[in-house]
Amino acid sequence: MATNTSLYKMNHTMLRVKDPKRSVEYYQNNFGMKLIRKLDFEESKFSLYFLAFDSPGAESAGRQWTDREGILELTHNHGTENDENYKVNTGNVEPHRGFGHICISVDHLEKACEKLESNNVPFQKRPSDGHMKHIAFVLDPDGYWIEIVGQKQSDSASASTNLDVYHFSHTMLRVKDVEKSMQFYRSVLGMSLLRTCELPEARFNVYFLGYAREGEERDYRGEENPLLDREGVVELTWNYGTEKEEGFKYHNGNEQPQGFGHLCISVDDLDAACARFEDLNINWKKRLTDGKMKNVAFILDPDNYWIEVIQNESIKSRVSW
Known part of the structure; x- marks a missing residue:
């Protein structure tokens, strides 16, 4: 067979x-x-x-x-x-970087973060920190990073977060040579490229791959994230130039x-x-x-x-x- x-x-x-x-x-x-x-x-x-x-x-x-x-x-x-x-x-401290984070998508970013704050969960990045207001990062008991992204926003002051609609969205890994990695995940594992985000000013790109579903758009490049309500995604992060550095490697954990x-x-x-x-x-x-x-x-x-x-x-x- x-x-x-x-x-x-x-x-x-x-x-x-x-x-x-x-x-x-x-x-x-x-x-x-x-x-x-x-x-x-x-x-x-x-x-x-x-x-x-x-x-x-x-x-x-x-x-x-x-x-x-x-x-x-x-x-x-x-x-x-x-x-x-x-x-x-944790994969985020030199010289042992490699794995980056897992990501959980929530219904309402600010309300979810308020709940985490009330539970005394430590933050690596709050939504108000830096330029990227649409994401947050919290730390689990071992210090692993968990990215928090919102499925939708609400202006209602009375809105609350509902744990029943959360998703385990993706897992992020840093890769040295994106062409080799894309060949492996697509041709060997059979995944599809679902979304690409190019960030030349920050000198890195991210690629989201997973097993495609019927009717799902491939290699989406718009500003909105169409993957927030699904699970089973791998995010590959490529920092420009690493593929040219002799001896460069990431820590595999x-x-x-x-x-x-x-x-x-x-x-x-x-x-x-x-x-x-x-x-x-x-x-x-x-x-x-x-x-x-x-x-x-x-x-x-x-x-x-x-x-x-x-x-x-x-x-x-x-x-x-």
Whole structure:
């Protein structure tokens, strides 16, 4: 059986956390995410917490976790919560920049930020800071950046924010050579370029990619953001000139110091998808046959970021997660 990339999903983004209780409560209380799955690997001494928006109106509400987009996986290595010296790499401090942020879209930017402020959530950037008034950045318990963008604005003083309509919009990664990265995400992973934002004055561009949906405009370049009400998007940020710097590389989050772990796609047929990757001569981190876990594979993108590949269990049953 051949694999069909149109059935792939940008399933989740993995971040390592120090204290899972604190982190899970943070995402639940401040953004309304729900813990939809927990996997414990006692022998290997780590646990995985899968959080997603799951209200009745959420994009993937009620679906089996491998059949979703917009999941946040928090990985806890047992004992870190009691280690005074444990600290993650957020990806935004030199010389370990790479992963940038996750982004949550909200119904009303100012009201959402007011709620976060009242919950004593620390801000990296408020809407009133700098020139970009349409975004904010807050910090999670480990210092990871979370971009906040508004789906719509309201002039009503009585307007409030509704957590039930929030979305896990995208994950941002910095890339060295945008042509190589675009070739990988489009031709290898089968994603479509959904939106481009060119910012020559600031000397960087951003490219939004995902698995295209019926009727969705491709490579949108207008001022409005058409992707705020959908999930499963990857934002690639390219700073001009990095592709020409010999020896330049971004930190992939898995070398020390660790933080961001990987993106994950779920596929229609895991064996067929991996056979296709093999034919494309991609770089492997882990083949299905490597190690004890025979139901996951990891491939590497041009910047050495890890991409996990798993079976969409709603299409073809393979393992009981």
